[in-house]
Amino acid sequence: MSSYIVRRLIMMIPVVILISIIVFFIIQLPPGDFISGYAAKMTTSGEVMDEAALKLLRESYGLDQAWYVQYGKWIWGMISKGDFGYSLNYNRPVSSIIGQYMSLTLVVSIISMLFTYAVSIPIGIFSAVRQYSIADYIFTAFGFIGMATPNFLMAIILMYLSYVYVGDPMLGLFSPEFIDAAWTYAKFVDFFKHMIIPVIVIGLGSTAELIRVMRAQMLDEMDKPYMLTARSKGLSERRIIMKYPVRAAINPIVSTLGWSLTAVFTGSTITAIVLNLPLQGPVMYRALLSQDMYLAGTWLLFMAVCIVLGTLISDILLVWLDPRIRMRKGM
Amino acid sequence: MKAETATAKQSQDLLQVEELNIHFPTDHGMLKAVNGVSFNVYRGKTLGIVGESGCGKSITGKAIIGIQPKTSAISGSIKLGDVDLVKLKRNGREIRAIRGSKIAMIFQEPMAAFSPLYTIGNQIMESILLHRTKNKKEAAMLTVDILQRVGISNPEKRFHQYPHEFSGGMMQRAMIAMALSCEPELLIADEPTTALDVTIQAQVLDLMKQLQREFGMAIVFITHDLGIVAEMCDEVAVMYLGKIVEQATVREIYKNPKHPYTRGLLRSIPTIGSRKERLESIEGTVPIPINMPPMCGFFDRCQDRIPGVCDKREVPETQLSDNHRVSCFLYADTDNETEILS
Ligand SMILES: Nc1ncnc2c1ncn2[C@@H]1O[C@H](COP(=O)(O)OP(=O)(O)O)[C@@H](O)[C@H]1O
Ligand SMILES: [Mg+2]
Numbered sequence A: 001m002s003s004y005i006v007r008r009l010i011m012m013i014p015v016v017i018l019i020s021i022i023v024f025f026i027i028q029l030p031p032g033d034f035i036s037g038y039a040a041k042m043t044t045s046g047e048v049m050d051e052a053a054l055k056l057l058r059e060s061y062g063l064d065q066a067w068y069v070q071y072g073k074w075i076w077g078m079i080s081k082g083d084f085g086y087s088l089n090y091n092r093p094v095s096s097i098i099g100q101y102m103s104l105t106l107v108v109s110i111i112s113m114l115f116t117y118a119v120s121i122p123i124g125i126f127s128a129v130r131q132y133s134i135a136d137y138i139f140t141a142f143g144f145i146g147m148a149t150p151n152f153l154m155a156i157i158l159m160y161l162s163y164v165y166v167g168d169p170m171l172g173l174f175s176p177e178f179i180d181a182a183w184t185y186a187k188f189v190d191f192f193k194h195m196i197i198p199v200i201v202i203g204l205g206s207t208a209e210l211i212r213v214m215r216a217q218m219l220d221e222m223d224k225p226y227m228l229t230a231r232s233k234g235l236s237e238r239r240i241i242m243k244y245p246v247r248a249a250i251n252p253i254v255s256t257l258g259w260s261l262t263a264v265f266t267g268s269t270i271t272a273i274v275l276n277l278p279l280q281g282p283v284m285y286r287a288l289l290s291q292d293m294y295l296a297g298t299w300l301l302f303m304a305v306c307i308v309l310g311t312l313i314s315d316i317l318l319v320w321l322d323p324r325i326r327m328r329k330g331m
Numbered sequence B: 001m002k003a004e005t006a007t008a009k010q011s012q013d014l015l016q017v018e019e020l021n022i023h024f025p026t027d028h029g030m031l032k033a034v035n036g037v038s039f040n041v042y043r044g045k046t047l048g049i050v051g052e053s054g055c056g057k058s059i060t061g062k063a064i065i066g067i068q069p070k071t072s073a074i075s076g077s078i079k080l081g082d083v084d085l086v087k088l089k090r091n092g093r094e095i096r097a098i099r100g101s102k103i104a105m106i107f108q109e110p111m112a113a114f115s116p117l118y119t120i121g122n123q124i125m126e127s128i129l130l131h132r133t134k135n136k137k138e139a140a141m142l143t144v145d146i147l148q149r150v151g152i153s154n155p156e157k158r159f160h161q162y163p164h165e166f167s168g169g170m171m172q173r174a175m176i177a178m179a180l181s182c183e184p185e186l187l188i189a190d191e192p193t194t195a196l197d198v199t200i201q202a203q204v205l206d207l208m209k210q211l212q213r214e215f216g217m218a219i220v221f222i223t224h225d226l227g228i229v230a231e232m233c234d235e236v237a238v239m240y241l242g243k244i245v246e247q248a249t250v251r252e253i254y255k256n257p258k259h260p261y262t263r264g265l266l267r268s269i270p271t272i273g274s275r276k277e278r279l280e281s282i283e284g285t286v287p288i289p290i291n292m293p294p295m296c297g298f299f300d301r302c303q304d305r306i307p308g309v310c311d312k313r314e315v316p317e318t319q320l321s322d323n324h325r326v327s328c329f330l331y332a333d334t335d336n337e338t339e340i341l342s
Helices: A002-027 A034-044 A051-061 A067-081 A094-129 A134-148 A151-166 A185-222 A225-232 A237-243 A245-255 A257-267 A269-274 A280-289 A293-321 A323-328 B002-012 B057-064 B093-098 B120-131 B136-149 B155-159 B168-180 B198-215 B226-232 B250-255 B260-267 B334-341
Strands: B013-026 B029-042 B046-050 B073-080 B103-106 B186-190 B218-223 B235-240 B243-249 B317-321 B324-327
Touching: A002 A067, A002 A293, A034 A051, A094 A134, A094 A185, A094 A245, A094 A257, A094 A280, A094 A293, A134 A185, A151 A185, A151 A269, A185 A245, A185 A257, A185 A269, A225 A237, A225 B103, A225 B168, A237 A245, A245 A257, A245 A293, A257 A293, A269 A280, A280 A293, A293 A323, B013 B057, B029 B046, B029 B057, B029 B218, B029 B243, B046 B057, B046 B226, B057 B073, B057 B103, B057 B186, B057 B218, B103 B168, B120 B136, B120 B155, B120 B168, B136 B155, B136 B168, B168 B198, B198 B226, B218 B226, B226 B250, B235 B250, B235 B260, B243 B250, B243 B260, B250 B260
Parallel strands: B046 B218, B046 B235, B103 B186, B186 B218
Antiparallel strands: B013 B029, B013 B073, B235 B243, B243 B324, B317 B324
């Protein structure tokens, strides 16, 4: 098992390098660069920048060099000094922006996922065991509504409800007074309150979907002959359900945890914009629009690493959970 | 004298099934999968239940340990000693204490009967942990022991292997080990060799006979193959369309088959050295037992049918001798009939 993980980790390296090249190449592909966009903005606000000033700016940021030279410098800085480049938009090192937004995004994503699993797996099991009961129908209806409601609409509805009943739409992740405060208990409680709406909004679609998946998987498994064998031994229904079909139904879900995390991580952009969350989505969106290339590049690279890591985690879980796959991989 | 033999026989009684009905409500009416089935199982003996696919064999076997489908309605009685198993709460504590410990069951598809996610040892040990000992070490030892007894070599290693690492024949041995792990009084074997190829089939049958001598359990052996019955059983019940149409000792069935259906089945057994190019099989198809009028279910396929009789009434059962009964109008004597009607 450990040799398998090491092997997979080593295999990650060329993949990530290749992705970083592609990312960088694509980012510099559109005509113009940050400076030309910047100049255009200046012009609209009445200031005129002359060619010489623009040239100077380009030179100082290295934007006049060929893309592969820029790429080389960028990567070298990353490897040698942990320097991810400079964000022209924010006028700050990329690493500080990432540090600020990424950790919060990670926290929100993980909590959303935990919410999704904690809600959908028990409901899925229950719905399957009590198939066609009233509760099953209610959960099914809830599931379809949840899947059909667009995130942004849900966000707006919840904000409205929160505003009407609590007097605060719970925008952002912190109340204004806590934004720059150090972590205290009060700040934590405030953060937790602000997490409720984003977690529901981000998690709702996948929760609804996962209920359907879990229910279907359970029904499938509960139809299998090994259920009869388990019953014929005299095991109680509860024990049978938990040991056999639940385990079998959860396997594919747990093993895709890596991918799901990546999906939640990258998929919450619209929600974050609507709810004014200081998450990576909106930042990334702006970086791409303004061709803030080092920020966008680092970001994309970070996502790529997340996806590769997520896949790795999923593969490891799959191997760990399913003896048949373990066998095939020769472990 | 006669009373004495009767009590002697009674003390040998292990299981008494009486007037067992298992019906499925469907959109078109009641599907009578099992319809008034009665039989006894005697200690240490093997009763064969034979019939074509769909005649209700498996459901009958499952009903004995109460694992028939939830959608079915069951009535009649299945007595194990003084306990009527039909009356016990579905999946309740009492029936669960009997399952796996007094009555065990093995199934047709050994591969599918185990979960692929747990080791063979884990799945066999489960029974032992439930009924024999709470001590895991001891249970593991007992498991290795039973694996050895069903002829699995290297049982310590096999204990830790998963189903996909076993062959079909090995799996069926493991299943037998699981069923016998708590030394049941009755083993229900539902077509245990149907999914295996012929040489393995013979090995598993031999193993079952050997283990029956060692453990002394009774067996209800469900099969569609009368050839296997000759090898395995003491008595045989022939089932057709949810009913037992003939029951007798194996010798009697082979020597003196009465029901046209039994005769048809016997003609369709392949015998070694037989020159026949094609086996005879019984013509026609089995009707679906929904809203059957009162008549013989075999009527349409029967070579000896008596129109105007067989298709007009329920078939009465005729006790031909101590160990032979048949339900067919060819043997219905009027005395018997009035007895039934009165
Ligand atoms: N879950 C079920 N729902 C409805 N009908 C069933 C169900 N299971 C079995 N049956 C019916 O019961 C009859 C007997 O089935 P079974 O005992 O499996 O036959 P076999 O003799 O081949 O083992 C069949 O006609 C089948 O259609
Ligand atoms: Mg069957």
